Amino acid sequence: MSDKITVGSIAGAYGVKGEVRIKSFCADPGAIADYLPFVTEAGRTFSQLVLTGETKGALIGRLDGITTKEEADALRGTALLADRDRLPSLPDDEFYHTDLIGLPVHDTGGSLLGTVKAVHDHGAGDLLEIHGPGLKATVLLPFTRAAVPTVDLTAGRIIADPPPGTFPEDGE
Incomplete structure (x- = not known):
């Protein structure tokens, strides 16, 4: 497990005085x-964030060191990472997306189905995007207790019981 968790991303400038639009990935934005x-993936550190408002789908705020629209726009798409130990502990049935990405997914018989490439939420619940050998395209698996009965972070694996037709049968 990584010691950093992505808590949001910069969606671009808001106005002309260096404010940024921030997409928060927190339960309480x-x-x-x-x-x-x-810290960013490029190694830049932001020590201050002052939230100044909200806009459709994003928060508006000021990050230390950003004073112009051009500086804010240059950060568009930048992930904001926080230390894992600053985040709250999760209940047993909740997971940080970053901990799921890269885990192998096996069916209930032990056969490897693929690896988690991403976790998506389009409003109707989380979906695991799975890719791997034998798959012509990625597969979206509902991240529900019925379809994914076991997530074992300690062992580093996921056990899935996918609905029929989710994964192609041999020869398809």
Whole structure:
């Protein structure tokens, strides 16, 4: 498990004075400021975030060191990572997406189905995007207790009982 968790991303500039639009990945979007400092994949650190408002699908805020629209726009798409130990512990049946990505997925008989490439939520619940050998395209598996009865982070694997037709049968 990584010691950093992506808590949000910069969606671009808001206005002309260096404010940014931030997509928060937190259960309570405004709680993102509780997890400072942020670091980016490029190694830049932000120690301050002042939330100044909301817009459709994003928060508006000021990050230290960003004072112009151009600087804010240059950060579009930048992930904001926080130290795992700053985040709350999760109940046994909840997981940080970053902990699921890369885990092998086996069926209940032990056969490898693939590996988790991404976790998506389009509003109707989480979906695991699975790819692997023998799959012509990625497969979206509902991340429900029925379809995914076991997530074992300690052993580093997921056991799935996918609905019929989710994965192609041999020869398809």
